[in-house]
Amino acid sequence: MIDYTQFETASAEPEAVSMIETFRAIGYNLETAIADIIDNSISAGAKNIWIDFDYKGASTWLAIKDDGHGMDNEELIKAMRPGSKNPNEERAAQDLGRFGLGLKTASFSQCRKLTVISKYKNSTPVYWTWDLDYVAEARKWNLIKYDPGEDVLSQINSLTSGTFVIWNNLDRIVQSLHSDDKVGLEKFLQIMDHVKRHLAMIFHRYIESKKVKIWFQTREVKPWDPFLMSEPSTQKFPEDPLQNGKVKLRGYVLPHKSKLTDTKFREAEGPKGWNAHQGFYIYRKDRLLLAGDWLGMFRKEEHFKLARISVDLPNNLDASWQIDIKKSVARPPLILRDQLKAYASKIRAQAVDVYRHKGKVLQRKYGSTQYQPVWVEKLRHGKRFYEINQEHPFVSHLLSQFSGKNSELKKLLNLIEETVPVPLITIKESEQPDIQGQPFEGVNHDALLSMMKLIHSSYISQGIQDDLARTMILNMEPFNLYPQLIESI
Template identity: 55%
Template sequence: MDYSQIEKASAIPEAASMIETFRAIGYNIETAIADIIDNSISANAKNIYVDSNWVGDKTTITILDDGDGMNNEQLIQAMRPGAQNPLAARNVTDLGRFGLGLKTASFSQCRRLTVLSKRKDYSPVYWTWDLDYVNETSKWELLRYIPEEYKTALDDRQSGTLVIWNNLDRILPIGTEQSNEFALGKFTDIMEKVKCHIQMTFHRFMEDKKTKFYFWSREIKPWNPFLINEPATQAFADDYISGGAMMKGYVLPHKSRINDETFKNAEGINGWGAQQGFYVYRGKRLLLAGDWLGMFRKEEHYKLVRILIDLPNTLDSDWQIDIKKSTARPPLACREQIASYARNVRANGVHVFRHRGKVLKQKLGQDFEPLWLDKKKGNKWSFVVNREHLMILELRELAHCQPDKAIEQMLRFIEETIPSKSIYIKETEEGDNQKKPFEQENLEIVKSMIKKIFDNQIMSGRSPEQAKATLLNLDPFNQFPELIETIYGND
């Protein structure tokens, strides 16, 4: 198109409303702080410190690093929304993409963002975005302001950056007093969650030992989702996905094979059931923790399955990485490859989950005696009561002297122990081939029961039509109308 021939009108974004809109991208405090830490890692920080200073509604959160830092010109550029083109190629270790994170993550939590930075051989510099000022003036203008107590924070360092969040209106409403114990308790809980999120999101950097992370001045430990140091963890072969991505499946040990503390710790922030699924990393930084990427549902019996996917940042647009770095979508072309790899790992995961009985048996050195047995005939499956079970033998004895009590107890045990979980798993594994009542069986037992009920009905004065109607509505005999018909016909 020849743009020179076309009339134009200026449509510059309106600063006040635009900057408020940045607040609505959907971060929570955990993902927001992780986004700030991304920048520290990209800037080659060796140490990263997350801190907070409780002063009620004047509380600050700070993220300090000893990375490369910025000079004045670079800092102003960094503070500009959209400082970089998302299409530009990035260094392999760069965790950034959109040129927005520093601003959008900060504004999602606070109304005043100050960055103090020092580049080697330069003096420290600082600038502040103050949303109240932008609102008042509707100008895209930074303020040369820093809270007094932080002014000299980088003076003794060769290089580094300090991000300061002030006026945290999203978590601390205006008017919150410093003496408010309840608010302090809530704030502390929120910060604990942030700590757990950092332990998980950046665990590979902590394990590499190239970067140390501190929270409230104490070094924090990594949370590895795959229990790689447990001998009972099953690790599957790596599989390569086009474009330089790879995946590796893990089936975590059954509860009975690890100690209670390890088991509790491995459940992570959201609990065992929720933590199953893919763990998508981008440049070693975790984007998604426990998500089946729309391919499968989360189910109890797959809770031991976790699959690592590693992405390089060159695949950002193919995998639709978002600004918050909290979602990813596999491209259509590799979905089947990923799903098929996952199906194999999941099948093994179910195996480990179901064989807890076997493990117990090994531990006690005795044979495990199930009440329900898994039976297969042709392609039909069912569960039957184990007639040799000690309790059934006892009930047979009891039936001689107290038949009513024996029947009642047997019914009770059946009700209480119906293997619904195993049936559910079977259905997922083998499809809908569950044997129907008395299917493929000799029907004599059904016939004789129908006959008995029919005779009793007649004896109690009902007509053959009425007796037949009763049987046709009686579970499970309603499934055998032709049998009811014959017996009725013969009579």
């Protein structure tokens, strides 16, 4: 033990103005900031959370209100204090907080005036404001007691208990806008729509389980389920427990787009789009921290976009998973990385199969029969080319039918092979991957069926059993994409 009394000391309190400016730069955006305020409402046992706002140019305000247990005056002052709780303190299992900072850092990141009005069970509401202009002038960590007005007080009085967090002077969003600025209003509404989608994602489990209702102005926020649980073609993998069962991993491969309606497919992509939302989904007590991230293990690539893996953490592993103040970063402990990577590799491999919608899945399913693609890749003098597979039963059938003019037909195939517009396809695929149709999509399937019938009867005439013949056809491109047609043979 060091005897500190033997040393000279000097006060070096944080300087209020510069410290608050530092808080403002923690890196929230509007949606992560609002989510952080909602965390507090959920921790306070709220059943309803209302997000209200009114666009008035630079005078725009935004409020996050809840019917949670509320705070009395002493608790409210403590709550307004930066660092109101020690991060090392043990928290109740349902508490989404950790640092004792979120209310302040999230609010200051967006506004210069934060008012909290709170009502503890049937008592009179209490209120305090952080006004950053006052802090700058007084150079002190002092709250102000502004009167919130009759309207707000009567609103909170209509609840048994609850808390209103009100943001005024939203300088980071609307400072330079006027109330009659139409473009500004449109931009603001766009941002708010993005916020709504973000909340639908971050709190989807709370909304789904009906623990909480989030109201966006008068509209109830509907949950966004990253795993399309209700879709029958979503593949769900067995759960894998880590860290003595405290952490749970579960992989999902979402359905190929041909298995979803256009609307479902668009909804499923999430606020940032299909590619961005692949990877791990880290939940801390059912609150989503990360919505699709390979945690530095893999790159995000188009063909892995159907892979999403949930990781469930309790709130007492925050230090080892390096949870940040904004609740939007988590880093697994080094010791778990290999396990996470191995699990993810399995899910990713399956996701590629589904994405390509190709024979691999069938190949495994139908064991011994060989997958027959239409196109095969060939190397010639070290350069890559694509050739039509002459062993594909339909192609070989056609070639045998034209035995006399076989060489002419082969010339035609060769002409097609040599002029495949690979660069164009590659560019289009990377620019707009989702508009690439699959073979025979959206056209009459008669031609497809007649090809299948022809191959089938040729197999039967060769003495191949009906069952095996059908299996072999299902393992051929493009018939593998339309297994339902085999019934019509």
